Amino acid sequence: MMQATPQARSAGLRYVFPVLAGKLARFATRLRGGGSAFPGYLTNRLAPTLLPTLADQFRYGVVFVLGSNGKTTTTHMISEVLRAHGLRVFTNPTGANLPQGVTSALLADATLTGRIRADVAVLEIDEGFAADLADRLSPSVILSLNVQVDQLYRFYETERVADMMLEASKRASAHVVVNRDDPYLSKIDVDAMRAPVTFFGVASDIVASSAHGLANAVDTRSGTAGIIDREAFAEVREVSGRDVVVRVGEADARITLPARGLHYAADAAAALAVASGVLGAEFDTQRAATGFASMAPAYGRGEVIPLRRDPAGEQVEFVMFKNAPSIQMNLDALEGTPERALIAIDEGTPDVSWLYDVDFAPLPRVDVVTGDKAHQLALALAYAGVEIGTVEPDMEKAVAIMRSFPETTTGKQTWFVNYELMMIGRRILGYGDQEVARR
Amino acid sequence: MTQISIVQLYPAELGITGDRGNVRTLEERLRARGVASTTAHVGVGEPLPEDVDIVVIGNGPLSALRGVHADFVARAQQLRSFIADDRTLFAIGGSAELLGERIDLTDGDSVDGVGVMPYRVSRTRDRRVGYITVRTPDAAVVGFEDHASEWTLTDESAAYGTVVAGRGSYSRGDARGEFVRHRNAVVGNVQGPVLPLNPALADVLVSAAAARRGLDLPDATPSPFDEYAKGARDAIERFVHDKGFKTIQL
Numbered sequence: 040m041m042q043a044t045p046q047a048r049s050a051g052l053r054y055v056f057p058v059l060a061g062k063l064a065r066f067a068t069r070l071r072g073g074g075s076a077f078p079g080y081l082t083n084r085l086a087p088t089l090l091p092t093l094a095d096q097f098r099y100g101v102v103f104v105l106g107s108n109g110k111t112t113t114t115h116m117i118s119e120v121l122r123a124h125g126l127r128v129f130t131n132p133t134g135a136n137l138p139q140g141v142t143s144a145l146l147a148d149a150t151l152t153g154r155i156r157a158d159v160a161v162l163e164i165d166e167g168f169a170a171d172l173a174d175r176l177s178p179s180v181i182l183s184l185n186v187q188v189d190q191l192y193r194f195y196e197t198e199r200v201a202d203m204m205l206e207a208s209k210r211a212s213a214h215v216v217v218n219r220d221d222p223y224l225s226k227i228d229v230d231a232m233r234a235p236v237t238f239f240g241v242a243s244d245i246v247a248s249s250a251h252g253l254a255n256a257v258d259t260r261s262g263t264a265g266i267i268d269r270e271a272f273a274e275v276r277e278v279s280g281r282d283v284v285v286r287v288g289e290a291d292a293r294i295t296l297p298a299r300g301l302h303y304a305a306d307a308a309a310a311l312a313v314a315s316g317v318l319g320a321e322f323d324t325q326r327a328a329t330g331f332a333s334m335a336p337a338y339g340r341g342e343v344i345p346l347r348r349d350p351a352g353e354q355v356e357f358v359m360f361k362n363a364p365s366i367q368m369n370l371d372a373l374e375g376t377p378e379r380a381l382i383a384i385d386e387g388t389p390d391v392s393w394l395y396d397v398d399f400a401p402l403p404r405v406d407v408v409t410g411d412k413a414h415q416l417a418l419a420l421a422y423a424g425v426e427i428g429t430v431e432p433d434m435e436k437a438v439a440i441m442r443s444f445p446e447t448t449t450g451k452q453t454w455f456v457n458y459e460l461m462m463i464g465r466r467i468l469g470y471g472d473q474e475v476a477r478r
Numbered sequence: 479m480t481q482i483s484i485v486q487l488y489p490a491e492l493g494i495t496g497d498r499g500n501v502r503t504l505e506e507r508l509r510a511r512g513v514a515s516t517t518a519h520v521g522v523g524e525p526l527p528e529d530v531d532i533v534v535i536g537n538g539p540l541s542a543l544r545g546v547h548a549d550f551v552a553r554a555q556q557l558r559s560f561i562a563d564d565r566t567l568f569a570i571g572g573s574a575e576l577l578g579e580r581i582d583l584t585d586g587d588s589v590d591g592v593g594v595m596p597y598r599v600s601r602t603r604d605r606r607v608g609y610i611t612v613r614t615p616d617a618a619v620v621g622f623e624d625h626a627s628e629w630t631l632t633d634e635s636a637a638y639g640t641v642v643a644g645r646g647s648y649s650r651g652d653a654r655g656e657f658v659r660h661r662n663a664v665v666g667n668v669q670g671p672v673l674p675l676n677p678a679l680a681d682v683l684v685s686a687a688a689a690r691r692g693l694d695l696p697d698a699t700p701s702p703f704d705e706y707a708k709g710a711r712d713a714i715e716r717f718v719h720d721k722g723f724k725t726i727q728l
């Protein structure tokens with residue numbers, strides 16, 4: 040073990056061995072094609088003070104992004120807006136939002152002596168570990184996006200998920216940012232926070248005019264099911280397809296979203312509120328808009344891939360979902376009825392009871408239903424009145440069927456997929472290892 | 479013409495696991511036999527319509543159980559008569575827990591039950607999550623369990639099913655039990671939702687309601703629902719058989 044005195048929180052030679060060990064382990068794990076947890080674990084064991092030391096070096100601090108839905112997208116938005124202001128941004132790869140994954144990602148970026156080269160860290164963090172990680176990484180800003188009926192499978196109680204976010208938020212040193220339109224989060228005890236609380240939201244008339252609102256969980260605890268009235272510092276004021284206007288403080292940011300959908304607009308307001316908090320007087324709505332303009336669709340969200348390996352030919356638009364709120368928001372955001380649709384769920388989504396709570400009206404017909412759970416999915420769709428072409432649990436065969444159809448007039452098919460089948464679908468189409476860059 | 483009247487109780491608070499799917503299947507199984515039905519939603523403070531045949535109640539978090547608790551307990555006498563009158567009740571998850579005598583929570587606190595079903599419930603730290611298959615006298619049932627509750631039956635003859643794969647809700651001799659049946663009240667912890675996946679179980683409920691009305695049910699006409707439900711059951715059986723099932727510990 041290293042010496043136990045955790046006095047100096049500065050980088051230095053004493054971290055060479057732990058960082059090197061971590062990097063080597065990371066390299067070895069990569070070769071095996073395995074997960075990235077072990078290197079972080081190893082380094083934590085070798086130098087428990089390393090993590091706080093790394094985190095302390097970000098001049099603009101560390102931002103935590105929490106929430107049931109939209110963590111990856113919003114992390115990406117914040118990062119791009121900060122980059123557009125000239126900051127060097129460190130961010131963790133999609134899904135690496137558990138403590139060991141975050142450590143591994145930090146290690147990959149650190150020099151051998153434990154020095155960090157970025158100005159700010161924007162990290163998506165699993166709610167279950169947020170408070171614990173906050174104790175080690177001392178975030179300046181903690182953003183909580185929403186509490187939706189999703190983590191039921193992991194945490195059972197939505198209110199518990201809300202409490203995890205609010206508890207972690209107490210640890211933010213500069214800003215707590217929460218969703219004014221989320222019933223649980225809107226009731227945040229402002230006085231219990233160390234840092235001032237900033238709200239973001241979507242103007243109420245815009246929420247009211249969308250088919251299913253924002254799909255946040257109803258508060259079954261406090262006696263007030265809905266939100267309580269809060270002034271939003273960053274508020275979505277206009278939505279026209281992908282073009283939205285967000286009022287940030289006194290200024291309007293006119294931005295283009297990476298994909299259509301009210302949830303993306305809400306995420307954008309959250310990102311702008313955070314960026315404004317991180318940058319202070321340096322924040323500029325023009326630069327923020329530039330950041331959004333440079334944003335490629337995050338992995339699997341509105342991403343378009345050639346159906347038959349021909350970049351000029353028919354395309355597949357991937358629409359990823361993981362639960363009732365996310366599929367509902369995506370269905371509500373559809374631009375007309377998809378000409379050809381595939382829908383797929385596998386065992387990566389263990390419980391699909393929630394399918395019966397989705398309004399599938401925007402999707403009157405699907406051509407192919409696929410994945411391990413194809414029949415469970417087809418059953419729910421049939422009850423929802425959706426016309427079904429073929430049920431084919433094998434994704435390879437399903438793709439072959441989709442490729443056998445005549446080309447659509449729009450030149451586009453729409454595939455609704457859970458995360459696992461998005462990865463498999465991309466691979467079958469020949470784009471498995473070609474990641475859409477996140478940085 | 480006789481119409482079967484269905485009520486979903488507390489759909490807003492206790493409907494978190496696609497519970498309206500159970501209602502849809504009851505409607506569909508009646509329709510497949512040429513029997514018409516009406517469905518009403520009843521919330522906190524609203525009276526049950528006259529002469530209801532089937533009451534369906536769903537699942538929700540503890541906070542939601544607390545939210546409906548006073549209203550639910552106030553209906554105890556009416557529900558007791560409802561069951562004694564051989565009407566049909568189907569409850570899953572949190573509402574099923576509340577229909578028993580008491581729920582003991584992990585923090586030592588407890589919640590009084592409505593007291594119309596013969597069991598006590600202890601919430602556990604051990605989560606039971608994954609596919610489950612159950613053999614009942616009337617149907618082989620598949621579904622998904624996701625709960626942390628251990629039931630103790632105060633009337634063992636009310637045990638309705640034996641767990642084949644999965645964890646279940648109570649001990650049944652050397653085995654595990656799932657589903658409790660008292661007259662025509664059938665309750666348990668199987669979601670999915672369970673009735674769309676298992677039309678045979680829905681038929682048990684539908685037949686009971688029809689019999690009480692003196693209706694003679696013809697055979698069901700086949701529908702695409704049957705085919706998809708069979709495909710889903712086969713896939714779940716295969717999955718359980720090939721891969722076992724996972725349990726997540728909190």
Ligand SMILES: [Zn+2]
Pocket residue numbers: 115119334335476477478
């Ligand atoms: Zn990017």
